[in-house]
Amino acid sequence: MPSVNATIDGVERELEAGTTGTDLFADRKDVVVMRVDGALWDLAREVPSGATVEAVPVSDPDGLMVLRHSTAHVLAQAVQQVNPDAKLGVGPPIENGFYYDFDVETPFTPEDLKALEKQMQRIVKEGQLFVRREVTREEALAELSHEPYKCELLTHDTDGAEGASVEIGEGDITIYDNVRRNGERAWGDLCRGPHVPSTRVLQNGWSLMRSAAAYWKGSEKNPQLQRVYGTAWPTKEELTAYKERLAEAERRDHRKLGAEMDLFSFPDAIGSGLAVFHPKGGIVRMEMEEYSRRRHIEEGYEFVYTPHATKGKLFEVSGHLDWYKDGMYPAMHLDEERDADGNVTKQGQDYYLKPMNCPMHNLVFDSRGRSYRELPLRLFEFGTVYRYEKSGVVHGMTRARGFTQDDAHIYCTREQMKDELTKTLEFVLGLLKDYGLEDFYLELSTKNPEKFVGSDEVWKEATETLREVAVASGLELVPDPGGAAFYGPKISVQTRDAIGRTWQMSTIQLDFNLPERFELEYTASDGSRQRPVMIHRALFGSIERFFAILTEHYAGQFPVWLAPVQVRAIPVAEPFNDYLAEVCAKLKAEGVRVELDDSDERFPKKIRTASKEKVPFVLIAGGDDADAGAVSFRYRDGSQDNQVPVDEAVRRIVEAVRTKAQV
């Protein structure tokens, strides 16, 4: 009997020729594929001589990806069984699940998805085997002649086809047949693989989530296909846990909490993507801004204010009207005069709402001659900008059409650039921490070779500087090749929130282009005129968006310093109203936002109301408390701290505000 040698999970072994992964890992039910010399293979394939083989369990990220990809196949089979006319697009695994695109006459309804799930369940129960078959391009084209999209993948280069690598990928062209246990071929699909051995592996850890349209190859120019999204997990328990995470995210949704907590709204009468802040949200926003202002002053920033509208010329100089006109509100044509015949007697002017603050800050810089002694010059503004976002992308306060940036532009010399960037990054991270965000990583966006201005050396220097600064921070650094804006590379700070979602927060961006376009200059120590470097930076990005992120991060339970109402005083019964009113007066004198609930409601109702409003401190007083000159604390989690002397209570609350504590 011929034999081969192979390294199996780190152990060198002699195997009978023809041994497969299925044979090797027969006693390990959790193994779904194997890694052979670094590549993922179906278990049913034979182990080649000299190979290094590792078991890949379903819990491994690669194993999970394969599971999800296989689930996508089961979906596609179900769709074509229900509707044989459905044409297949692509069906890759994605984060938390998979999708598959179909060209069908009518879009899928929620009822259709239910029916498809039933059909998928049948396929899973049948325990169909995924069988790999190598074919030539010609064979594939012949076999798939009725699948126009698959043929396109086979004959055209697949640039831009998101997920297309899953279908063909590098090397051999393969078709995966789904084979029933009686040997009958149930279905097949062009696919690079690999797959789990049998549909039975999917068990009941998957679910279809929704359907939506998606462009073929992700381009608006192409026809729209109907995409079905699903999720898949190794077990039912993990599926349930995932659905619970989604439900938690829904409970925290700032749009929902914003309405419930009376923080802000988006009146239809104003228009899409334009928010109004109510008094409670106004307090939160004011606190956010106030603290930011104070810290900026400490860090040597100077404050400027600039208008919301400008003549178009400014954005011609900056280049925005060339590159970003689509993102701007259309021009207001002003000051034109005509005679009785309609002839123009006075030329009008186009005015625009500003989509960015930097051009205006440049005008502040340029308002007089600048000396090197003034640099770095840091101009800060809570600058409100307006961007005409396409109707489908507006999303609560995270993607609005009018929003306020905590925007600053730093003008400095080449030599100062590195120190200034280091300082800025430290400042950014420190400030975000003060708002309660803890978990960060950085992304370095580098030059897009298709879209940039300036010389290679300048880009190289800027990018290297940013990289050094990022590395020195000690944070994880993720490259984002080609992600830079045309005028310079950037570092962005990403943060993970309380339920593990990541948000892009601050950006620090180097810009050699705008100083050029605006011909900004300062006088150097030798009397020569020099061009400053410009650093764009925003910490919150937009206050509205940051507000939304904090609301979701805290699930509406803001730390005391941000809470709209910090203390609600609740008497056990009416006779203690006056006693608590005195306590409230003491707190008010310390600047605490306190409310006495002296309404006619009964005690338990008042507790419930305060609880629903997520007030951090509820102060209760009844006979026992009043006799002791004390109050009782009730916290948002229902826990209790009884009969705390009034002065001590005031001290504690003031301290919690001062230290930005969460309670």
Added chain:
RNA sequence: GCUGGCAUGGCGCAAUUGGUAGCGCACCGCUCUUGUAAAGCGGUGGUUGCGGGUUCGAGUCCCGCUGCCAGCUCCA
């Protein structure tokens, strides 16, 4: 912008085949009030997002607009 779905008092929802728009919370009033998430009773509030159309009759059917939701595309 594209595809699909949705729009009923402040909020959450109901209204058989087209046939008198209801409920809970909130709000207002009255009665009640001593310990931890809803006291009781009564009341106000809607030309069903807007504009057309079909019909004896439209919340319900059709068309257009506005807004919202999900995804795609986009995000300086």
